[in-house]
Amino acid sequence: MQEHTVKAFDEDITRLRGLIAEMGGLAEVAIEEAMRALVSGDEDLAASVVERDKKLDVLEAEVDALAIRIIALRAPMADDLREIIAALKIGGVVERIGDYAKNIAKRVGSIEGRKRFEPLTLIPAMADVAAEMVHDVLTAFAARDPVLAREVIERDEKVDAFYDSIFRNLVSYMVENPATISSAAQLLFVARNLERIGDHATNVAEMVHFAALGTLPPDR
Amino acid sequence: MVTETQPKMRTRDVTVSYGDKVAVDSVSIDIPSEYVTSFIGPSGCGKSTFLRALNRMNDTIPTARFQGHIELDGEDIYRSKMDVVQLRARVGMVFQKPNPFPKSIFENVAYGPRIHGLAEGKAELDTIVEKSLRRAGLWDEVKDRLADSGTTLSGGQQQRLCIARAIAVQPEVILMDEPCSALDPIATAKIEELIDELRGRYAIVIVTHSMQQAARVSQRTAFFHLGKMVEYGHTSDIFTNPREVRTKDYITGRYG
Numbered sequence: 204m205q206e207h208t209v210k211a212f213d214e215d216i217t218r219l220r221g222l223i224a225e226m227g228g229l230a231e232v233a234i235e236e237a238m239r240a241l242v243s244g245d246e247d248l249a250a251s252v253v254e255r256d257k258k259l260d261v262l263e264a265e266v267d268a269l270a271i272r273i274i275a276l277r278a279p280m281a282d283d284l285r286e287i288i289a290a291l292k293i294g295g296v297v298e299r300i301g302d303y304a305k306n307i308a309k310r311v312g313s314i315e316g317r318k319r320f321e322p323l324t325l326i327p328a329m330a331d332v333a334a335e336m337v338h339d340v341l342t343a344f345a346a347r348d349p350v351l352a353r354e355v356i357e358r359d360e361k362v363d364a365f366y367d368s369i370f371r372n373l374v375s376y377m378v379e380n381p382a383t384i385s386s387a388a389q390l391l392f393v394a395r396n397l398e399r400i401g402d403h404a405t406n407v408a409e410m411v412h413f414a415a416l417g418t419l420p421p422d423r
Numbered sequence: 424m425v426t427e428t429q430p431k432m433r434t435r436d437v438t439v440s441y442g443d444k445v446a447v448d449s450v451s452i453d454i455p456s457e458y459v460t461s462f463i464g465p466s467g468c469g470k471s472t473f474l475r476a477l478n479r480m481n482d483t484i485p486t487a488r489f490q491g492h493i494e495l496d497g498e499d500i501y502r503s504k505m506d507v508v509q510l511r512a513r514v515g516m517v518f519q520k521p522n523p524f525p526k527s528i529f530e531n532v533a534y535g536p537r538i539h540g541l542a543e544g545k546a547e548l549d550t551i552v553e554k555s556l557r558r559a560g561l562w563d564e565v566k567d568r569l570a571d572s573g574t575t576l577s578g579g580q581q582q583r584l585c586i587a588r589a590i591a592v593q594p595e596v597i598l599m600d601e602p603c604s605a606l607d608p609i610a611t612a613k614i615e616e617l618i619d620e621l622r623g624r625y626a627i628v629i630v631t632h633s634m635q636q637a638a639r640v641s642q643r644t645a646f647f648h649l650g651k652m653v654e655y656g657h658t659s660d661i662f663t664n665p666r667e668v669r670t671k672d673y674i675t676g677r678y679g
Contacts, residue, residue, distance in 0.1 A: 205677045212676065278635055280662050280674040417664030 215273050216283065219266065219290050220345065226262045226297045227341030229255065231334055233304035234400065238330040240311045241393065242323060252308035259301035266294035282414070286347075289414035293344065296403045296410075300337060303396040303403075310389045325372065326393060329365035332358060333397045336404035343411045352411040353420050355404060362401030369394040431456035431596055431626040432477060432514075437491035439472050439481060446472040448650035449491070454596070459618060459627040461637035461658065464647035465678060470630050473647070474598050477628065478514035479507050495596070512539055515589035519601040521581030523573030523588075528565050531573040531584055532556060535592040551591055559587035560617050579610025586617065590625075597621070599629040603636065615640050634674055638662045646670045 207213050233252050240249035270291040273279060279287050336355050343351035373387045373394070412420045430453035439447040447469040454460055454477075462470040472481065479500065481487040493500050500510055512535065523531050532552045535541075542548040552569075556562040561583045565576070573584055582602060589597055599618075603611040618627060618640045631637050637644055638658060645655040646667070654661065654670045665671045672678050 205672060207676045208678065209676060277676075280634065280638075280676075281665055281671045283675045284663060 209277070212273075212277050212279075212283075215269065215277070216286065219269050219273065219287065222262055222266050222269065223290050223293055223297070224341060224345055226259055226266070226294060226301075227337065227344075229259050229262070230297050230300045230304065231338050231341075233259075233301050233308075234330055234334040234337065234397075237304045237308040237311075238327050238334075240308055241314065242327055244311065244314070246312050249308040249311035253305050256301050256305040259298050263294045263298040266290060270294075282417075285417060286414045289344070289410040292410050293407050296406050297337075297341075300400050300403050303400050307393050307396050310393060313389045314386045316383070316386065323390070325365065325369050326390065326397070329362060329369065329394065329397050332361050332365065333400040333404065336362070336401055337407075340404050340407045340411060343408065344414070347411075347415045349412045349415040349420070352408040352415070355408040356420060359401045359405045362398055366394050366398040429456065430454055431496065433494040433497075434477075435492040437473065437476055437489070437493060439469070439476055439490075440488045441484070442486045445650055447476065450647075450652045452645060452652060452655055454626055454628060455643060456595075456626040457623055458642040459622050459629060459640050460643040460645065461641035462628065462630045462645050462647060463632075463634060463637050463673075464653075465673065466632075468647040469650040470645075470647040471600055473652075474600055474628060474630050477596070477598055478511050478516060479505075480511075480516065482507065509539075512592040513594055514596040514598060515592065515594035517582070517585050517589055517597065517599045517602050520605050521578055521585050523576070523581050523584050525572060525574055527570050528556075528573050528576070528584060529569040532587050532591045535588060539592055541592065555587040555591040556584075558590055558621070559583045560613065560620070561587055577610070579606050579613055582606060582610070582614060583617065586614075586621075590621075594625060596626040596628065599627065601630055601632060604632060611636070634662070646673060648673070 233256065236248055237252045239245065240252065270287050273287055277283075336358050339351060340355045342348070343355065370391065373391050377384045377387045409419050412418070432454035434454075435451045437447060437450045438445060450469075450473055462474060464470045475481045476489060477493065481489065489501060495510070495513065499505070524534065526534070529552055532555050533548050536548060536551045542551055553562060553566075556565060561580060564580060565571075565584075573581065576584060582605075586597075586602075603614050606614065615636065618629065621627060629637070629641065641658045643655070644658040644661040646653045646661065646665075646669070648669055654665060654667045656666070661670065662674060665674065
């Protein structure tokens with residue numbers, strides 16, 4: 204893309220994009236590590252996921268401040284304006300994704316008898332899809348790629364299908380083994396969190412599409 | 424190209440040259456009556472020349488040559504029998520620097536209606552002057568000093584006086600050539616507010632270097648570059664999602 208006549212404008216936008224990329228990287232790692240902690244019962248790892256979520260909050264505040272500064276100082280127009288508004292919204296959404304990962308990590312200590320749970324094999328597979336959505340949608344933002352963004356949106360169906368299947372699985376588990384209700388309910392929340400992460404990745408994809416083309420993707 | 428139900432002015436393949444230099448190159452546009460239309464573009468892009476073609480102001484420049492076709496309510500304004508003085512009353516103009524006559528505030532506004540025979544007697548003239556000054560948002564500031572010279576007003580007031588002067592002859596179209604570029608931000612805001620109030624009553628065309636101003640006051644925007652009209656559309660589309668790369672580069676500050 205051609206440079207702005209005012210070079211500092213380009214520097215601001217590059218920095219904003221860098222912050223979003225950094226947030227995306229942190230959120231993706233948080234999902235993966237929360238999942239690893241959940242499966243292995245590693246409470247130290249879970250605690251470090253919770254601790255590192257603070258960094259995401261700090262970065263979100265930086266994104267907000269920088270985006271507001273750019274709008275105030277540069278009065279951006281057209282694709283610049285769309286990109287800055289998208290970054291502002293994406294920052295908020297990625298921070299929420301981090302919160303869901305943190306919430307999963309917080310539940311690690313409350314799962315008992317994890318070897319018995321069949322859903323515990325489905326949940327990491329679901330998490331892989333969700334984490335990959337987060338990864339790819341931020342790649343789409345970095346590359347200003349609306350095609351990849353639409354592709355990510357389509358993948359949300361897969362996450363929803365996982366959720367339905369895990370839900371049914373856990374309910375029948377609870378019916379058959381009332382002693383597992385407490386742990387199974389925790390896992391239900393985990394699956395729910397992953398499902399929300401998929402939805403949020405979809406929201407990010409819509410913003411990427413908007414930033415690139417000025418329109419929201421069709422058939423939302 | 425935006426199609427309007429009933430354009431106030433219609434231009435087809437308008438080309439204006441100064442000697443050998445083509446300033447405006449084959450511009451076709453419909454000016455709506457119910458909206459404010461802004462012309463934007465870098466210096467020398469032809470937007471002011473094109474604006475001045477709309478009321479034949481370029482006729483006064485000996486080297487200027489006009490080709491093409493411009494209609495006002497379907498009437499060819501470049502036909503030989505056209506009364507140019509009458510045309511400029513119907514299509515009024517406000518310039519970059521406020522240019523009140525060196526006469527009283529009252530006379531500045533009364534002059535037009537008087538020479539065009541729009542008022543019968545002093546009472547009616549008074550009414551026209553008051554109404555025009557009110558409409559230009561200046562009445563309350565000048566009603567007690569109508570006999571003072573127009574040049575004693577502040578820059579922003581002078582510009583509103585010029586707008587009142589244009590309004591007084593009951594124009595159908597008001598052309599504004601960078602009307603705020605010599606004004607401070609408060610006076611600018613007052614003019615913008617005024618433009619918004621006048622919208623609907625007159626077709627308004629404004630040339631401006633401030634893209635924020637174009638975005639704020641107009642509903643239609645045309646982008647000019649090197650004499651051509653590159654893009655014309657709804658202002659909100661032009662500033663959020665322009666179709667043409669040249670428009671985008673200009674409004675995002677990447678031009679040149």
